[in-house]
Amino acid sequence: MPSEYEKILATEEGRAILFKEHAVAVVGELIANLLKDNNMKRTQLAEKMNVTRGRITQILDGDANITLETIARVLGCFGHILEVSSRPIEQFCAESARTLPMSNFEMAYNPVLGGKPYPTRVCGLSASSS
Numbered sequence: 001m002p003s004e005y006e007k008i009l010a011t012e013e014g015r016a017i018l019f020k021e022h023a024v025a026v027v028g029e030l031i032a033n034l035l036k037d038n039n040m041k042r043t044q045l046a047e048k049m050n051v052t053r054g055r056i057t058q059i060l061d062g063d064a065n066i067t068l069e070t071i072a073r074v075l076g077c078f079g080h081i082l083e084v085s086s087r088p089i090e091q092f093c094a095e096s097a098r099t100l101p102m103s104n105f106e107m108a109y110n111p112v113l114g115g116k117p118y119p120t121r122v123c124g125l126s127a128s129s130s
Helices: 004-009 012-037 042-049 053-061 068-076 089-099 102-108
Strands: 080-084 125-129
Touching: 004 012, 012 053, 012 068, 042 053, 042 068, 068 080
Parallel strands: none
Antiparallel strands: 080 125
16 A cells, blocks of 8 residues: 555655655755754844844745745855755655655655645755855
C-alpha cells in the first residue's frame, strides 16, 4: 500500500504543491538559521529591512509568497548571497528516506496533507558568505 507521500507524488498537482512547499520551507529554515547563528531577533531583521516584524514572521512561517528580490534582501542583511541548486526528485526522495523515518518525512510536507511546512533538514538552497 502506498504511503501518503507516495500518493502525493503520484499526481501532477501533488508534485507541484510539494515542490513549492519544499522551496518555501527551505528558505524559511535558511533564514531562521541565519537569525540564530547571528544572535539576531526578528525585530532587528525587520528594522534592517524596513519592514514589520510581522512580515519577517510571515517569511519564516512560509505564509508569505516572497520574491527572489526579498530573499536576496534578507540574506544581504547577514552579508550572504543566494546560491541555488537543484537535483532530481528521485534523488531527494532516496536520500531523505535514508536519513528520516518515513513518517517524519511525510510530516515534513504536511501542507499537502493540510498542515504547515517544515522539513527537518535543509537541502537544495544554501547561503554563502560574500
